[in-house]
Amino acid sequence: MDSIKSLLGNKEPEKEPSMWDDLNNQCSLTFTQRVIGFAVCAALGLLFAFLSFMFLLSPTTFALLFTLGDVLMVGATGFIVGPVKQIKNMAEPHRIICAIVFVASMILTLIAVFLGWFFIVIIFLILFQVAALLYYTFSYIPYGRQCLRGMCSSVVSV
Numbered sequence: 001m002d003s004i005k006s007l008l009g010n011k012e013p014e015k016e017p018s019m020w021d022d023l024n025n026q027c028s029l030t031f032t033q034r035v036i037g038f039a040v041c042a043a044l045g046l047l048f049a050f051l052s053f054m055f056l057l058s059p060t061t062f063a064l065l066f067t068l069g070d071v072l073m074v075g076a077t078g079f080i081v082g083p084v085k086q087i088k089n090m091a092e093p094h095r096i097i098c099a100i101v102f103v104a105s106m107i108l109t110l111i112a113v114f115l116g117w118f119f120i121v122i123i124f125l126i127l128f129q130v131a132a133l134l135y136y137t138f139s140y141i142p143y144g145r146q147c148l149r150g151m152c153s154s155v156v157s158v
Contacts, residue, residue, distance in 0.1 A: 029079070037079035045072030059122045060113050066126065067109045070133060095139045102136040105129040 029037065049069035055061035078086040090099035109125045111117075138144035 034079050038076045041072045041076035041079060045069045045076055048072060059119045059126065060116075063109050063122050063126050063129075064113045067106050067113075067129065070106055070129070095136075098132070098136040098139045098145075102129075102132040105132040 046069065048065045052062045052065035052069060055065065074086075081089065089095065105125065105128050109122070109129050112122050112125050134148065135145060138148045141147075
């Protein structure tokens with residue numbers, strides 16, 4: 001049917017590629033490259049997260065390493081699903097608030113570390129980031145956030 005339309009000169013206008021299509025085309029990787037990228041980012045993210053606990057008494061170093069670990073872990077999942085799908089997953093209506101709070105907590109923690117804010121503020125931001133990470137992670141599990149709320153409310157009510 002398309003060949004008949006093209007013979008008659010009845011072509012449909014070509015759709016201009018969107019920014020997302022451009023990003024997808026430039027970030028196309030083979031399956032092996034995606035797995036390698038995921039493995040490297042996940043390994044480095046876990047390494048930084050575990051190293052951060054060695055500096056538990058130094059909130060600034062702990063916050064920096066822990067936040068870099070979180071950033072690398074989000075990047076690792078981006079290798080598996082692709083950057084566009086990662087952003088679209090984060091922007092889903094039931095997850096967007098979790099994602100914004102999680103990303104904002106990472107950014108605020110890094111700002112606090114680099115600007116040398118008080119230790120008590122950095123400790124608060126670390127706790128906030130861990131809570132945001134948990135809530136964001138549980139948003140990918142069906143009924144996960146409701147379970148997390150239930151667990152937290154049972155602990156708080158005690």
